[in-house]
Structure formats: C-alpha cells, structure tokens
Amino acid sequence: MTNVSRERVLKSLGVSRETAAMLDEFVSSLVRWQRVKNLVGPRTLDDVWERHIADSAQLLDCLEHRKVLADLGSGAGFPGLVLAILLKGVSGSHVHLVESNGRKCGFLREVVRTLALPATVHSGRIEAVLPALSIEAVTARALAPLDKLLELTNQVLKGEALGVFPKGQDIDAELTQASKYWTFDHATVASRTDSKARILLIQNVRPASL
Numbered sequence: 001m002t003n004v005s006r007e008r009v010l011k012s013l014g015v016s017r018e019t020a021a022m023l024d025e026f027v028s029s030l031v032r033w034q035r036v037k038n039l040v041g042p043r044t045l046d047d048v049w050e051r052h053i054a055d056s057a058q059l060l061d062c063l064e065h066r067k068v069l070a071d072l073g074s075g076a077g078f079p080g081l082v083l084a085i086l087l088k089g090v091s092g093s094h095v096h097l098v099e100s101n102g103r104k105c106g107f108l109r110e111v112v113r114t115l116a117l118p119a120t121v122h123s124g125r126i127e128a129v130l131p132a133l134s135i136e137a138v139t140a141r142a143l144a145p146l147d148k149l150l151e152l153t154n155q156v157l158k159g160e161a162l163g164v165f166p167k168g169q170d171i172d173a174e175l176t177q178a179s180k181y182w183t184f185d186h187a188t189v190a191s192r193t194d195s196k197a198r199i200l201l202i203q204n205v206r207p208a209s210l
C-alpha cells in the first residue's frame with residue numbers, strides 16, 4: 001500500500017530523482033522518530049504519502065511566485081518541510097517553520113540539517129515569532145479555526161502577503177464566523193487529496209470594525 005501510494009504521489013508531483021530521494025529520506029526519518037517520539041497520529045503513517053506528502057505538496061501551486069514563507073504550527077513538517085524540499089534550489093526561497101513543541105522542533109531541525117533545506121526552525125510561539133519575520137506567504141494546516149488563524153496572522157496578511165490554509169468540510173461555517181471579526185479577500189481551491197476539503201487563499205485582512 002505504502003509503495004503503491006509512493007509511486008502514485010511521486011508520479012503526480014513530477015519531481016526530479018533528487019527531490020524524490022529527499023522526500024524518501026524525510027519519510028524514513030519520520031518513521032524512525034515516530035517509534036520513540038510520537039510526532040504524528042500513528043495511524044496516519046500508514047498512508048503518509050497521500051495523507052501528508054501529497055496533501056502538503058499541493059500547496060506549492062497556490063503560492064504562485066511566492067517563495068519566502070512561514071509555516072505555522074509545523075508539527076512534524078506538514079506542510080512546511082515538504083514545501084522546503086520542493087523549493088530547494090529555487091533561488092531566494094526560504095521556509096520559516098514555527099513550532100512550540102520542543103520534541104517536534106528537534107525532528108524538524110534534524111531534517112533541515114540532513115537535507116540542507118532552505119529553512120529555519122523557530123522553536124517558540126507563533127505570537128512571538130511571526131511579527132519579526134519578513135514573508136510573502138503563510139501556511140497553516142490543522143492549526144486553528146479561521147477566526148483564530150486571522151487573529152494570529154492579520155498583521156502579516158494586511159497587504160499582499162497570502163494566507164494558504166487547507167480546510168475541511170467546516171470551511172463555510174469558519175468563513176461566516178471569521179467574517180464577524182475580520183474583512184478579507186478570499187478564494188478557494190479544491191483539494192486534490194480529499195474531496196471534502198478545500199484550500200483557502202486569503203489576503204487584505206482588516207478588523208471588521210475599521
């Protein structure tokens with residue numbers, strides 16, 4: 001199953017042999033660390049290629065020309081490490097991985113170092129780290145509902161920077177709730193890995209009262 005998924009995902013991504021080798025190395029490290037550090041929901045590793053690698057990689061197209069980004073609440077590197085692997089070699093690219101859990105940061109640092117990725121691991125809280133970063137896009141998967149995400153990111157998303165947030169079937173309710181507190185431009189893109197999911201693209205965020 002894992003090998004079939006791997007082949008299918010790598011084929012659909014159309015990556016080079018070098019990039020495929022980096023993704024393999026990342027998955028191997030995750031499986032190794034998972035045995036002792038429990039970084040992701042254990043059952044999700046059975047389908048790591050579809051559920052985590054492909055699900056993260058599809059965000060690359062949403063970024064368009066943007067290549068300096070912050071991934072908030074990176075966990076075991078989804079989507080941030082996958083994007084850093086895909087962006088390696090793209091001049092000027094950089095991924096800031098922001099994660100407060102020290103154990104997960106240890107893993108992220110090891111993968112960044114081993115694969116020499118264009119990425120920095122920030123071990124700390126988003127609220128403290130994000131304001132100091134200069135970025136073109138923000139990603140966050142499975143971190144918080146949209147109103148909370150905009151509370152965390154409104155300062156960086158008030159202009160041209162793009163928020164790229166994978167969302168599940170509650171997306172419409174989240175948009176309604178967030179609209180009570182924020183105004184913003186948004187669009188959605190269908191997820192390629194989950195028929196019930198969409199990817200939310202957000203810009204020009206302002207407090208609703210202004």
Ligand SMILES: C[S@@+](CC[C@H](N)C(=O)[O-])C[C@H]1O[C@@H](n2cnc3c(N)ncnc32)[C@H](O)[C@@H]1O
Pocket residue numbers: 072073074075076077078079098099100101104124125126127140141142143
């Ligand atoms: C549910 S996990 C999702 C991880 C990953 N993005 C994924 O999709 O697999 C949320 C992660 O966000 C981190 N996190 C939550 N609140 C945070 C905060 N305020 N600052 C930094 N990290 C945070 C948690 O430690 C956790 O690793």
